[in-house]
Amino acid sequence: MKKALGIGLAGFGTVGSGVWETLEKNSELIQARTGVQVSINRIAVRDLTKAREGAAAELFTTDWQEVVNDDSVQMVVELIGGTTTAFDIVSSALKLGKPVVTGNKALLAERGAELFELSRQHNAPILFEAAIAGAIPIVKAIKDSFAGNRIESMAGIINGTSNYILERMTDAGLDYKVALAEAQELGYAEADPTLDVNGWDAAHKAILLTSLAHGFVIDPADVYVDGIEQVRGTDIAFAKNLGYVVKLLCVMHTRPDGAVELRTQASFISQKHILSSVNGVFNAVAVTGDAAGESLFYGRGAGKGPTASSVVGDIIELAQAMGQGSQPAGFLPYKPDGGLLPIEETETPYYVRFDVSDRPGVVADIAQVLAQHGIGISGTHSPVNSDDPDAEFVDMVFMLHTCPWGKLQATLSEVEKLDCINSAPVVFRIEAL
Amino acid sequence: MKKALGIGLAGFGTVGSGVWETLEKNSELIQARTGVQVSINRIAVRDLTKAREGAAAELFTTDWQEVVNDDSVQMVVELIGGTTTAFDIVSSALKLGKPVVTGNKALLAERGAELFELSRQHNAPILFEAAIAGAIPIVKAIKDSFAGNRIESMAGIINGTSNYILERMTDAGLDYKVALAEAQELGYAEADPTLDVNGWDAAHKAILLTSLAHGFVIDPADVYVDGIEQVRGTDIAFAKNLGYVVKLLCVMHTRPDGAVELRTQASFISQKHILSSVNGVFNAVAVTGDAAGESLFYGRGAGKGPTASSVVGDIIELAQAMGQGSQPAGFLPYKPDGGLLPIEETETPYYVRFDVSDRPGVVADIAQVLAQHGIGISGTHSPVNSDDPDAEFVDMVFMLHTCPWGKLQATLSEVEKLDCINSAPVVFRIEAL
Numbered sequence: 001m002k003k004a005l006g007i008g009l010a011g012f013g014t015v016g017s018g019v020w021e022t023l024e025k026n027s028e029l030i031q032a033r034t035g036v037q038v039s040i041n042r043i044a045v046r047d048l049t050k051a052r053e054g055a056a057a058e059l060f061t062t063d064w065q066e067v068v069n070d071d072s073v074q075m076v077v078e079l080i081g082g083t084t085t086a087f088d089i090v091s092s093a094l095k096l097g098k099p100v101v102t103g104n105k106a107l108l109a110e111r112g113a114e115l116f117e118l119s120r121q122h123n124a125p126i127l128f129e130a131a132i133a134g135a136i137p138i139v140k141a142i143k144d145s146f147a148g149n150r151i152e153s154m155a156g157i158i159n160g161t162s163n164y165i166l167e168r169m170t171d172a173g174l175d176y177k178v179a180l181a182e183a184q185e186l187g188y189a190e191a192d193p194t195l196d197v198n199g200w201d202a203a204h205k206a207i208l209l210t211s212l213a214h215g216f217v218i219d220p221a222d223v224y225v226d227g228i229e230q231v232r233g234t235d236i237a238f239a240k241n242l243g244y245v246v247k248l249l250c251v252m253h254t255r256p257d258g259a260v261e262l263r264t265q266a267s268f269i270s271q272k273h274i275l276s277s278v279n280g281v282f283n284a285v286a287v288t289g290d291a292a293g294e295s296l297f298y299g300r301g302a303g304k305g306p307t308a309s310s311v312v313g314d315i316i317e318l319a320q321a322m323g324q325g326s327q328p329a330g331f332l333p334y335k336p337d338g339g340l341l342p343i344e345e346t347e348t349p350y351y352v353r354f355d356v357s358d359r360p361g362v363v364a365d366i367a368q369v370l371a372q373h374g375i376g377i378s379g380t381h382s383p384v385n386s387d388d389p390d391a392e393f394v395d396m397v398f399m400l401h402t403c404p405w406g407k408l409q410a411t412l413s414e415v416e417k418l419d420c421i422n423s424a425p426v427v428f429r430i431e432a433l
Numbered sequence: 434m435k436k437a438l439g440i441g442l443a444g445f446g447t448v449g450s451g452v453w454e455t456l457e458k459n460s461e462l463i464q465a466r467t468g469v470q471v472s473i474n475r476i477a478v479r480d481l482t483k484a485r486e487g488a489a490a491e492l493f494t495t496d497w498q499e500v501v502n503d504d505s506v507q508m509v510v511e512l513i514g515g516t517t518t519a520f521d522i523v524s525s526a527l528k529l530g531k532p533v534v535t536g537n538k539a540l541l542a543e544r545g546a547e548l549f550e551l552s553r554q555h556n557a558p559i560l561f562e563a564a565i566a567g568a569i570p571i572v573k574a575i576k577d578s579f580a581g582n583r584i585e586s587m588a589g590i591i592n593g594t595s596n597y598i599l600e601r602m603t604d605a606g607l608d609y610k611v612a613l614a615e616a617q618e619l620g621y622a623e624a625d626p627t628l629d630v631n632g633w634d635a636a637h638k639a640i641l642l643t644s645l646a647h648g649f650v651i652d653p654a655d656v657y658v659d660g661i662e663q664v665r666g667t668d669i670a671f672a673k674n675l676g677y678v679v680k681l682l683c684v685m686h687t688r689p690d691g692a693v694e695l696r697t698q699a700s701f702i703s704q705k706h707i708l709s710s711v712n713g714v715f716n717a718v719a720v721t722g723d724a725a726g727e728s729l730f731y732g733r734g735a736g737k738g739p740t741a742s743s744v745v746g747d748i749i750e751l752a753q754a755m756g757q758g759s760q761p762a763g764f765l766p767y768k769p770d771g772g773l774l775p776i777e778e779t780e781t782p783y784y785v786r787f788d789v790s791d792r793p794g795v796v797a798d799i800a801q802v803l804a805q806h807g808i809g810i811s812g813t814h815s816p817v818n819s820d821d822p823d824a825e826f827v828d829m830v831f832m833l834h835t836c837p838w839g840k841l842q843a844t845l846s847e848v849e850k851l852d853c854i855n856s857a858p859v860v861f862r863i864e865a866l
Contacts (some may be wrong), residue, residue: 020726022581032767033648034580129578135725137570137578145570147467147561148455148745215466274710274731290731291455292568292742298707299728309725312581326759334465 006041007317008073008098010064010089011080012052015103015130019077019309020054021277023315030312036319042067044080044089051337068092075318077311078102079130083110090126094118099327101314103307106195109204113217116333117355118377119363125330127314132205133158133283135306136299137313142212142287149289151213154252155433158205160281161189161196166266170236170245176229188238188281199227199248203264206220206250209285213252218262221357224343224405226265230426234395235353237368238381242399244430245276251431259341267350268430277433286433304414338341344406349378349430354396355422362396362420369418373411376401393422399430438752439474440692441506441531443497443522444513445485448536448563449476451741453487456748463745466691466737469752475500479524480515501525508751510744511535512563516543520705523559527551532760534747536563539628542637547651547734549766558763565638566591566716569732570746575645575720576764582722584646587685588866591638591823593714593734594622594629595661595681599699600712603669603678609662620716632660632681636697640684642718643695646685648768651695657776657838663859667828668786671814676833677701677863684864693773701784701863708866719866775802777839782811784862785845787829788855795829795853801810802851809834826855 009016020040023030024154031037043055044064052060061067061079068089070075076093078100080086086107093100095118102108108115119126129139135154142151147397157163161183168179180197183189195201203225207218239246249267254260269276278284283301288294300306320330356362363380370377379399400408412425440448454474456463464470476488477497485493494500501522509526511533513519519540526533528551535541541548541561552559563573566589575584589614590596593617599614611628614624628634636658640651661681674681682700687693702709707729711717718735721727733739754761789795796813803810812832833841845858 018724025721026581026583029583030581033576034762079498135722135728140573140578141570142467144750145573145746146742147458147749148463149742150459150462274707277707277710289568289742291738291745293736293739295568295730295732297728297730300726301728305724306726309579309582309722311579312724316580317577320762321759324759326754326757328751329467367849385570397488 004037004039005322006072006074007038008067008070008076009040010041010044010067010076010078012043012045013079014304015307015311016079017053018304019079019311021310022305022308024054030316034316034320036316037322038315038319041072042070051428064089065092068096068098068226071265073098074322075099075101075315075424077315078104079311081106083107085109090115091118094122094124094126097122097124097316099124099330100126100311101311101318102126102128103205103311105131105208109207109220112208112211116217116331117230119330120332125327127318127328127330128208129314130307130310132208133285134299134301134303134309136283136285136297136301137310138209138285139212139298142209146287146289146292149291150254152288152290154209154210154213154285154287155275155431156250156283156285157247157275157278158250158283158285158301159196159202159248160283161193162202163199163278164188164281164406166228166231166246166248169231169233173233175233176231181350197227197229199225199264202248202250206252206262206264210252210260211333212331214254214339215333215338216262216339217333218340218412219337222340224263224265228266231266234397235351235428238351238397243271245271246428247275249431255341258339260339261341261346263346266428268428269433274432330372344404344409346405347402349402350400350408351428351430352398352400353426354398354415355421356394356396357422358392358394359420364419366396366398366415367414370398370400370411373407375403375408375411382408437470437472438507438755439505440471440748441500441503441509442473443477443500443509443511445476445478445488446512447737448740448744449512450486451737452512452744455738455741455745457459457487463749467749467753469749469756471748471752474505475503497522498525501529501531502813506531507755508532508534508748510748511537512744513726514539516540519718520544523548524551525668527555527557527559529679530555530557532557532751532763534557534744534751535559535561536744538564538634538637538641542640542653545644549650549764553765558760560751560761560763561641562747563743565641565785566718567732567734567736568742569718569730569734570715570743571642571718572645574730575642579720579722579725582724583687585687585721586648587642587718587720588708588864589635589639589642589683589710589716589718590680590711590853591683591716591734592629592635592681593837594626595610595619595635597714599661599664599679601682602664602666603673606666608666609664613761630660632658632663632697635681635683639685639695639697643685644766645764647693647772648766649770649772650766651773652770654819655773657696664699667830668784668861671784672701672828674779676704678704679861680708682864688774691772693772694774694779696776696779699861701861702866706866730749777837777842779838780835782835783833783841784861784863785831785833786859787831787848788826789808789829790853790855791825791827798851798853799829799831799848802848803831803833803844808836808841808844
């Protein structure tokens with residue numbers, strides 16, 4: 001019998017307690033399968049007075065340093081979230097040479113450069129399967145299973161909250177605000193849903209996936225991110241008529257010259273693509289490797305059990321290797337920065353919605369500016385306001401041919417100057433997957 | 434710089450040469466990402482006179498023992514297929530303590546008990562990602578990522594040939610034989626397609642997945658397997674009308690008492706389930722774990738690049754661990770046999786097609802036998818032969834309520850004795866996923 005490897009756990013909220021429960025419930029199975037015996041020896045929490053079901057009271061402390069420094073702790077599992085105390089915990093563990101398991105996408109996307117450097121210096125891996133897409137083993141897929149592949153593209157629906165909201169807008173015709181309120185009521189959206197609906201939760205995950213695929217650390221400031229806050233019923237209906245659905249999509253493309261496109265925005269995707277069937281709080285990532293071809297990984301992207309499943313998978317991987325006196329290979333950046341293609345140079349077709357004053361000549365005015373800049377129009381549409389056929393302001397939709405994002409933005413800022421335009425146009429990409 | 438780990442390769446056909454090419458093409462990338470340098474040092478083939486693009490002539494031999502015993506060979510990659518010479522190669526390597534990578538599902542499903550025992554005795558892992566579902570990293574998912582989960586169910590479409598044939602029958606209305614001939618012409622089916630269409634190729638993979646999930650070795654003789662040879666246009670049209678599609682489906686269910694159901698047969702699945710969209714030569718496996726919830730893994734199930742991708746992933750995993758003087762955890766059975774539920778005790782609803790003489794009283798006669806055995810009928814249908822409304826023989830279809838397979842078979846053998854029945858009835862399960 002190997003001796004048990006000791007875990008120090010920071011955080012005993014939904015995921016932390018889920019990890020405790022999973023390790024308890026399936027401990028015999030885990031030991032039989034993997035030869036690994038692990039035990040959570042210390043737990044750091046913010047508030048000792050909360051009820052902590054399951055774990056013994058003496059394991060808890062409010063001092064995370066006690067946990068990290070404890071001699072019975074050989075690996076640290078960080079599940080408190082945020083980028084400040086979490087950073088201190090992870091960096092302290094690494095400096096002691098203790099491997100880290102974390103589910104903290106914001107921490108790694110924002111401060112990964114420092115942490116991966118510490119990981120390298122102290123030869124202590126950081127495992128983060130739980131940081132991306134809940135139970136879906138996408139980190140291991142990219143990092144290990146597809147390690148022999150050049151990753152040509154990825155497309156992900158990796159924020160369940162926004163996906164749920166868009167689905168309800170699509171299927172039940174709900175308004176954005178009503179759908180958001182419903183998601184909050186069901187516990188699918190936080191009281192403060194900002195990071196979910198503005199695209200940044202998804203973008204953090206996409207940044208990490210891109211680092212895994214390409215080996216360089218990405219500065220979030222270099223990444224184009226837009227959310228779903230501007231999506232209206234008009235857009236969804238228009239998409240549907242043309243055979244598309246609207247999804248918050250993270251897209252990564254590797255160009256033949258090695259430059260990497262990365263963006264997160266509300267996008268039109270074909271109803272025929274399998275990603276269009278990813279509904280509710282599910283997540284999915286499509287990956288194309290030069291050898292593997294197209295693959296799709298689909299599953300529960302959040303929640304107690306699914307996230308705990310990934311944390312426990314990482315714990316077991318660590319424990320199996322550490323039991324042999326070795327370590328699993330954690331991700332380490334292997335290329336300098338700078339591979340990201342500026343967003344201005346990325347090209348797709350677009351859907352653009354203008355809020356216009358309904359007077360003769362509007363279409364001609366807009367079309368003329370587009371023509372001056374050489375941007376082709378594949379279709380225009382102005383939905384009739386059936387409640388008020390003589391409404392003063394209407395939505396005017398243009399479908400535009402492929403052109404660079406920078407050119408589109410320059411053109412649109414000129415269109416905006418037309419006196420018939422009432423507010424900034426709304427743009428969604430049409431992504432060919 | 435770590436020294437390169439040497440590979441001995443057995444087989445240089447489609448997959449073997451694909452592994453060579455992938456390692457060549459992406460060697461710098463692999464080294465940067467993983468710190469691993471591997472080289473194929475010896476290659477065993479049957480026929481030295483065939484052109485071997487890429488690899489140097491002096492690497493080749495027709496004597497596999499030379500390859501396995503070579504001192505420069507630290508791991509053996511078996512890609513020749515079959516269960517005789519392949520067994521000798523794999524067992525010899527294990528006896529020398531050399532880890533093995535294989536894509537040979539038949540070998541492991543038929544002779545896994547012996548090989549895993551050798552793996553245990555000689556402390557040399559067997560890695561076999563490529564044996565199941567081509568590029569899809571389903572072995573690693575079950576064995577590692579979901580190691581903390583009790584696996585509650587799996588459902589797989591894991592034979593691309595039969596899936597392609599069924600798709601063409603469904604979408605283009607082709608006859609079975611025409612669809613099969615087309616698949617052969619396109620290279621999707623072998624000249625001898627027996628194992629693809631009779632279900633055994635898929636069943637071998639399902640046996641391995643079930644062993645991974647539950648830890649016991651399964652005797653293929655204990656597994657119910659049926660293929661797609663009996664599927665007719667009638668069945669597909671009938672399925673479609675009721676909102677189903679016909680798929681060759683591998684199903685594993687874990688009962689609450691721990692008994693395990695495992696079967697491979699042509700089945701009706703709901704058009705709404707994501708597995709129903711798995712078309713062409715793609716594979717997919719849906720997995721439900723007690724913590725992870727539902728997941729789906731989708732990708733290319735066969736072919737040079739996809740299979741090579743998985744072989745190379747395994748090679749890298751081995752090389753990373755061996756470079757640290759350790760080893761990845763290969764699968765080892767951890768439970769005695771005997772957990773499989775006898776097929777007679779498994780229960781689903783069914784679709785049954787009878788070939789009957791068209792005379793008054795046929796429906797009543799069949800229905801009476803079913804009633805005597807307490808099997809409920811949810812619907813019957815007799816498609817009119819529009820070419821010949823007075824045809825003597827017709828198809829008569831019954832949809833039956835859930836009952837044990839054993840009871841159904843006993844009842845059908847009695848129905849068969851009716852003089853209106855012309856041949857053995859054809860049964861497909863209706864699988865609720």
